[in-house]
Amino acid sequence: MTLKGGGEACVEELMHIYPQADLYCIVDYLDEQYRGFLKGRNVYTSFIQRLPGARKRYRSYLPLMPIAIEQFDLTSYDLVISSSSNVAKGVITGPDQVHIAYVHSPIRYAWDLQYQYLREAGLTRGIKSAIARTILHYMRIWDTRTAHGVDHMIANSGFVARRIRKAYGRQAKIIYPPVDIDRFNIGDVREDYYVTMSRLVPYKRIPLIVEAFRQMPDRKLVVIGDGPEMSAVKAAAGPNVTVMGGQPNDVVVSYLQRAKAFLFAAEEDFGIAPVEAQACGTPVIAYGKGGALETVLGRDGDNQTGVFFDAQTPDAIVAAVQHLDTRLHAISPQACRANAERFSTRKFHSNIQEVVDNAMKDMRGA
Structure with missing residues (x-):
């Protein structure tokens, strides 16, 4: 968590639905004025939080993020809900756990927006471009592989559901993000x-x-x-x-x-x-x-x-x-x-709870 945007708003509403939940994220630099929804609970961060310059340049540690997300030990939880436009859905869960991924998008800069990202970053040619393209190729492979570890996938729009189908070959239920x-x-x-x-x-x-x-x-x-x-x-x-x-x-x-x-x-x-x-x-x-x-x-x-x-x-x-x-x-x-x-928060709450309740019933009946 860094800035209070749409992704953080979703996390906030998920914490309202499940106030007993623990929260894990790659880094946590959210300003104090936006932290009220956490109600004092601990936020567990990855090793990237402690790397040099991470506060200002955490994005430069992109190649390490897949490794970082896989280091969280979530074996004590029956239910894991990930909120992800990057690597969060890559958490490792077992066969007796339910993993529901709320996907804001497959990793944009690794998939259909790769070419726009490379142009805007000035990485269209040269050795830096070759390195960036290699990293993004690796990210696509990892992103596709980790999609298989998700039990139920939710897209935040029909547009993203189409991206998910192209990137992962998965059907996703559409639940629009909460708007206050x-x-x-x-x-x-x-x-x-x-x-x-x-x-x-x-x-x-x-x-x-x-x-x-x-x-x-x-x-x-x-x-x-x-x-x-x-x-x-x-x-x-x-x-x-x-x-x-x-x-x-x-x-x-x-x-x-x-x-x-x-x-x-x-x-x-x-x-x-x-x-x-x-x-x-x-x-x-x-x-x-x-x-x-x-x-x-x-x-x-x-x-x-x-x-x-x-x-x-x-x-x-x-x-x-x-x-x-x-x-x-x-x-x-x-x-x-x-x-x-x-697109109200009330609709978001009821739609999320319906998916979670059905997923848990299916798991207990399996």
């Missing part, structure tokens, strides 16, 4: 601005959204979030774009509630932010790939909650913003909220 819908209410007043909210990292494509609004100087955009792309965002911003940086929850909610629409340009496995916007009754303008196709009703028709654009280009975003103008009459805040309710 209760944090949000439909706003009473709408103002004439658009909003986007995200960690400012490359794959979120926030500079792309900002560039699109340079072409629409009569429309206002508010950007909420911080990260390594901040300088690129500010460089692309015109006078109609307000870059706010990271903000507390009440400010985020207020801007979501009052916005004309929320913009989302990433290809995500799921994507929590569009659901949060809809929980405020706010339409979403989203890139029509990945998890957004499951969280946003973006095709023209009944109960519509937003619109899609089909290319990650400024021109496509401009066209989508203009198209939303023609559909706002058909998009109600109530429809947006009702769609967001499909």
